[in-house]
Amino acid sequence: MSNPDLEPAARRMAALIGGVSDEMLDRPTPCPDYRLGDLVEHVVVHHFATKAGLRQAVDDAVLTAFEAALAAVDTHGAPAEVSERLNQAVAGIIGGDRAVSDYLGRSLFEATGASQRLFDALTNLVTAGLDDLEEAGLVRPGTDRTWRAYTVLFIVLGPIVLSRQLEARLRTDAFAPDVVSARSAANIDILQHGLFTPDDPRPRM
Incomplete structure (x- = not known):
């Protein structure tokens, strides 16, 4: 795990991580006349030693944010109320900081060992959360x-x-508050009620 004191720095660096190459990390510490790339390199080398160290710190910060947000959700009440609170918690992380969503998208799309570890950690977090909700009677048993x-x-x-791709079709920011709200409402509705009717309503011939 990364040093908690460095997590804010890792969060800020998430938007810049794609511009740091392994070759940059092998060069000596840059001179005081920094360009942006030199500044990024210097911060990475000084705090994290390697680009992999920075990536791990960012991953840890993202996972910590998810864990903290989900743990803070009040799971008492009707399933509809709890699901809405959970949805708002997740939407707050993803929609609240574009650097986080961009980093996640880029990292997961790369299909590297690091991105697989991030996906595995997210999967384990969601699996455990759903197990807890099932035990509390909020998730349908047997799924x-x-x-x-x-x-x-x-x-x-x-x-x-x-x-x-969503932005090209919607012609707006995919994480604009009104877009996130509409998407969240649709997600909750589908998760709570399903998409298809349970029986064919058409009369049998």
């Missing part, structure tokens, strides 16, 4: 533990990975 976690992740991560 597939593996695929219900993936389904929730698909809903959460889909707009992150496809944000640019």
Whole structure:
């Protein structure tokens, strides 16, 4: 785990991590006449030693944010109320800071060892959370533990990975407050009630 004191720095660096190359990290500390790239390099080398160290720090900060937000949700009340509070907690993390959503999208799309560890950690977090909600009587028992976690992740991560394509169709920021609100309402409705009717309402011939 990273030093907690460095997590704010890691969060700020999330938007810049793509511009730091391994070759930059092998060069000597830059002179005081910094350009932006030199400044990024200097911060990475000074605080994290390597780009991998920075990536791990950012991953830890993102996961910590998810864990803290979900742990703070009051799970007492009707399932509809709890699901809305959970949805708002997740939306606050993803929609509250574009650097976080952009970093997640870029990291997960890379399909590297680091991105796999991040996905595994998110999967474990969601799986444990759904297990707790099932135990509390808020999730329908008997659902597939593996695929219900993936389904929730698909809903959460889909707009992150496809944000640019969504913006091209919507002609607005995929994480604008009104867009997040509409998307969240649709997600909650589908998760609570399903998409299809339970029986075919058409008369049988």
